[in-house]
Amino acid sequence: xxxxxxxxxxxxxxxxxxxxxxxxxxxxxxxxxxxxxxxxxxxxxxxxxxxxxxxxxxxxxxxxxxxxxxxxxxxxxxxxxxxxxxxxxxxxxxxxxxxxxxxxxxxxxxxxxxxxxxxxxxxxxxxxxxxxxxxxxxxxxxxxxxxxxxxxxxxxxxxxxxxxxxxxxxxxxxxxxxxxxxxxxxxxxxxxxxxxxxxxxxxxxxxxxxxxxxxxxxxxxxxxxxxxxxxxxxxxxxxxxxxxxxxxxx
Amino acid sequence: xxxxxxxxxxxxxxxxxxxxxxxxxxxxxxxxxxxxxxxxxxxxxxxxxxxxxxxxxxxxxxxxxxxxxxxxxxxxxxxxxxxxxxxxxxxxxxxxxxxxxxxxxxxxx
Numbered sequence: 001x002x003x004x005x006x007x008x009x010x011x012x013x014x015x016x017x018x019x020x021x022x023x024x025x026x027x028x029x030x031x032x033x034x035x036x037x038x039x040x041x042x043x044x045x046x047x048x049x050x051x052x053x054x055x056x057x058x059x060x061x062x063x064x065x066x067x068x069x070x071x072x073x074x075x076x077x078x079x080x081x082x083x084x085x086x087x088x089x090x091x092x093x094x095x096x097x098x099x100x101x102x103x104x105x106x107x108x109x110x111x112x113x114x115x116x117x118x119x120x121x122x123x124x125x126x127x128x129x130x131x132x133x134x135x136x137x138x139x140x141x142x143x144x145x146x147x148x149x150x151x152x153x154x155x156x157x158x159x160x161x162x163x164x165x166x167x168x169x170x171x172x173x174x175x176x177x178x179x180x181x182x183x184x185x186x187x188x189x190x191x192x193x194x195x196x197x198x199x200x201x202x203x204x205x206x207x208x209x210x211x212x213x214x215x216x217x218x219x220x221x222x223x224x225x226x227x228x229x230x231x232x233x234x235x236x237x238x239x240x241x242x243x244x245x246x247x248x249x250x
Numbered sequence: 251x252x253x254x255x256x257x258x259x260x261x262x263x264x265x266x267x268x269x270x271x272x273x274x275x276x277x278x279x280x281x282x283x284x285x286x287x288x289x290x291x292x293x294x295x296x297x298x299x300x301x302x303x304x305x306x307x308x309x310x311x312x313x314x315x316x317x318x319x320x321x322x323x324x325x326x327x328x329x330x331x332x333x334x335x336x337x338x339x340x341x342x343x344x345x346x347x348x349x350x351x352x353x354x355x356x357x358x359x
Contacts (some may be wrong), residue, residue: 030358032267038259038278038351119253152252155285165320180332190297214333216342 009015042156045124049159052131053142059242060123060142062158062180065166067148067174070192072100074166074225075147077165079109082235086242087140091130093147095121098230110134121152124159129192141242154181155156161241169202176210185216188221190234251341257298260291263353268303275308280353283332283348298315307357312334316348 022121028056037043053060063071070220072092079088089110092100101113112130114122136142144160154163167175172192176183183189187212197204204222206229211218223230264273276295280288286313295309316329320336321344327336329348333339 028359032356032358034263034267034353034356036263038256038263038353038355041259041262119255119256151285155252177333183330208271213335214339 006063011112016020020048023055028168039155039157042124043186045128046157046159049124049128049131052128053159053212056136057138058136058140058142059238060144060158060160060162061238061241062144062146062153062163063166064146064150064153064163065148066150066167066171066185069103069148069166069171070225071145071166074190074192074223075145076107077225077231078143078234078238079104079107081231082141082238083108085239087137089134089136089140089142090188091127091134091142091144093126093145094122095147116147120147120149121156122158123156124145127158130217141238150175150179150182152186165189167191169196169205172201173203173207176207176214180214183211183218186215186218190218190230191220191222192225194229195227251290251312252285253287254294254298256286257291257294257349260295261298261302261332262354264304264307265302267356268358271303272359273307273356274359275310275354275355276304277310277312277355279312279314279350279352279354281314281350283329283345284351285332286312286351291329312354314347314350317346318343318348320337328336 033188065071074088079090090104091115092101092111092114093116095116098113101111104111114126114130114136116126117121122144134142144158163186165182167189170190172228191207208220211220221230221233223234260278260325264276275298278297280286280291292309293312299305299307315357318327318329318334319339320327320340321342322335322340323338325336327334327343334343335341
């Protein structure tokens with residue numbers, strides 16, 4: 001261990017490790033400055049995915065929410081409604097089972113299931129493998145349904161164009177303030193299960209105030225994935241994204 | 251519990267720099283606004299380090315306070331959580347510090 005009062009010295013000779021470093025007085029330990037972002041590897045892989053997608057003119061959207069907010073129901077309906085406009089495929093992330101991929105395939109869409117096991121989020125390497133297997137055609141849209149979790153997926157860039165936060169009325173109107181990282185990371189919020197608004201204690205103004213406090217630029221579209229209300233606005237938003245040129249990899 | 255994956259990455263970065271030697275100490279910076287819970291990283295560290303060059307190393311966590319600049323009046327605002335309000339009432343804040351998550355320094359034996 002480095003002694004707190006050790007007489008350290010800087011020097012310029014090389015040990016082959018290529019880092020600025022200092023030794024303690026007895027030369028027993030070497031302090032190396034690293035300054036490396038912990039998420040650096042994931043971020044570099046995400047940029048690789050972004051370039052891969054841009055090169056094929058494929059739009060990828062990362063759907064994030066708590067479990068049970070209605071992501072899969074939303075996607076079942078979305079892939080049916082948009083199938084005539086552009087090719088669509090889905091990457092499903094869950095800790096276990098391929099139930100969601102089966103539901104998406106039953107809706108007539110190509111889907112790949114990733115089981116994350118103990119991990120509570122998708123990361124860029126999982127998505128890189130899934131994209132390579134999925135081989136989405138040029139001009140298509142890939143929806144990535146992340147693991148149901150309002151915390152962890154906020155930190156992991158997958159190479160997507162945007163994070164789409166799905167939140168549902170029965171979860172309560174305090175979600176944006178309780179899970180600010182996710183609402184900060186998102187570009188749009190789909191507030192689902194609006195058909196239940198009359199049956200649960202949910203104050204829409206309080207929810208919107210919370211969203212604004214965390215991320216003043218976040219757009220909220222109230223929807224019912226089950227009944228179709230509000231979905232026209234969601235589809236228009238996707239069309240806008242498809243029409244925008246893909247950002248090239250850095 | 252993304253801290254498990256994050257701690258695995260910390261250990262991987264340390265091992266990469268160890269080049270076969272042992273690590274005695276890891277200095278990790280975790281900003282208050284990073285969304286990573288230092289206690290959870292401490293909890294995972296020993297487990298993740300087991301059987302690696304990092305086994306037995308001391309983990310030192312530096313917690314960086316959150317700071318932002320108000321986009322309306324240019325005032326600096328301290329942030330305890332990933333959102334806040336300037337004294338002028340504006341909530342449109344540009345983060346200056348607090349979202350760090352990086353391995354700063356290693357002590358190699």
